[in-house]
Amino acid sequence: QQPVQSPQAVILREGEDAVINCSSSKALYSVHWYRQKHGEAPVFLMILLKGGEQKGHDKISASFNEKKQQSSLYLTASQLSYSGTYFCGTVFGNEKLTFGTGTRLTIIP
Amino acid sequence: DTGVSQDPRHKITKRGQNVTFRCDPISEHNRLYWYRQTLGQGPEFLTYFQNEAQLEKSRLLSDRFSAERPKGSFSTLEIQRTEQGDSAMYLCASRRGATTNEKLFFGSGTQLSVL
Numbered sequence: 001q002q003p004v005q006s007p008q009a010v011i012l013r014e015g016e017d018a019v020i021n022c023s024s025s026k027a028l029y030s031v032h033w034y035r036q037k038h039g040e041a042p043v044f045l046m047i048l049l050k051g052g053e054q055k056g057h058d059k060i061s062a063s064f065n066e067k068k069q070q071s072s073l074y075l076t077a078s079q080l081s082y083s084g085t086y087f088c089g090t091v092f093g094n095e096k097l098t099f100g101t102g103t104r105l106t107i108i109p
Numbered sequence: 110d111t112g113v114s115q116d117p118r119h120k121i122t123k124r125g126q127n128v129t130f131r132c133d134p135i136s137e138h139n140r141l142y143w144y145r146q147t148l149g150q151g152p153e154f155l156t157y158f159q160n161e162a163q164l165e166k167s168r169l170l171s172d173r174f175s176a177e178r179p180k181g182s183f184s185t186l187e188i189q190r191t192e193q194g195d196s197a198m199y200l201c202a203s204r205r206g207a208t209t210n211e212k213l214f215f216g217s218g219t220q221l222s223v224l
Contacts, residue, residue: 002151030210041200041215042152049210087151089213095140096165097213099151 001026003090003100011106012078020103022088023070031064031071032089032097035082042087045073075105083107113216115201121222122191129187130219134203141184142213143176144200152200158184191223 003024012018022031030049034042048064048071059076075082085104089097114133122128134141139160144152155174156166160181173191178184188195198220202213 032212034213041217042213044212044214047210047212094165096142096154096157098154099144102149102151 001092001098003088003098005086005088005100005103007103008101009104009106011108014080014107014109015077018075018078018105020073020075020086020088020105021070022072022090022100023068024090024092026069026092028064028066028069028071029091031062032091033062033071033073034087034089034099035084036087037084045086078105078107080107080109113201113203113214115199115216115219117219118217119220119222121224123224124193125190127187127189128191128221129185130199130201130221131183131185132201132203132216133183134201135205135214138203138205138214139181140204140206141178142202143184143186144202146198146200146218147196155186155199188221191221193223196221196223 003022006021010018032047033045035045036042048062050066062073064071083106085102087102088100116131120128142157143155145155146152154167155170156176158178161178173189176186198218200218201216204211204213
């Protein structure tokens with residue numbers, strides 16, 4: 001049931017773009033995206049509801065394709081502060097959030 | 110809004126000992142969740158509460174784990190007879206309502222090391 005994220009890890013130079021994908025084998029009700037820095041708690045980025053999308057902040061946005069049961073997170077013109085591990089969280093119809101496998105993003109100057 | 114707080118931040122214990130963690134959610138939040146996270150993995154759901162009622166518990170959770178939320182305020186997670194495999198970060202999160210379009214607010218976690 002755990003969503004699968006790809007890629008597992010990515011290294012970018014500052015200013016480059018990245019796409020992180022989250023795929024589920026089950027129908028989704030909504031998708032959450034969180035970022036976690038080493039040793040810290042996950043921090044909310046955005047939620048995408050079934051049939052729509054919501055933009056978060058800065059140059060980070062996301063889409064939700066309910067037919068394909070997947071979501072993608074787009075990071076544009078990456079900044080050093082974007083480094084961390086990104087998790088999607090999926091809701092299958094109950095209240096609990098099931099987190100994905102994670103994508104470690106490293107931004108280098 | 111003082112955020113979700115967890116105590117202690119770190120706990121080192123010997124195998125076989127019991128440990129208890131505390132979580133204080135944001136005051137108006139009636140949903141409280143416990144997750145466990147090991148290095149390099151995403152948070153894994155353990156259990157959640159609506160006010161004082163424990164509504165779901167992961168099937169992966171052994172009988173050594175128990176959680177309470179008396180009076181629907183703070184929550185405690187107890188692990189009895191700890192094992193080395195229990196070593197992990199234990200995260201607490203809360204949110205106001207039940208709708209899936211509400212975000213979770215996480216605490217900083219309790220890092221458990223079982224020797």
